[in-house]
Amino acid sequence: MITYLLIGAILVAIGFAVHVLKWNMLIAYSNSRPKAKTSKTNSERFRKILGFYGYFTGVVFLLLALLEYRGLSVPQTPVVSVFIILTMAVMYFAQKDTSEETKK
Structure with a gap:
């Protein structure tokens, strides 16, 4: 329970930091692209x-x-596996x- 609670709180905080506070430093994508290609x-x-x-x-x-x-009881292995797959898909x-929007 503590593990799920900590992970949930951290993810909500990261979502807030990226969306509202605009902390681009948390996004590796924003640091890897040249300024000319990023609108x-x-x-x-x-x-x-x-x-x-x-x-x-x-x-x-x-x-x-x-x-x-x-x-x-919620097993951690399937939950973490789904989380990793979803994260890769979203990214x-x-x-x-x-990137398609930049090409237009």
């Missing part, structure tokens, strides 16, 4: 996608902590979506 709209859209993904996954982990607090599609 303001592109980075804002990418930041919004990652911020909302942080909120979503954080809330899911907090709900898992609540389920464990209520007595339901791939967000990068692809924002």
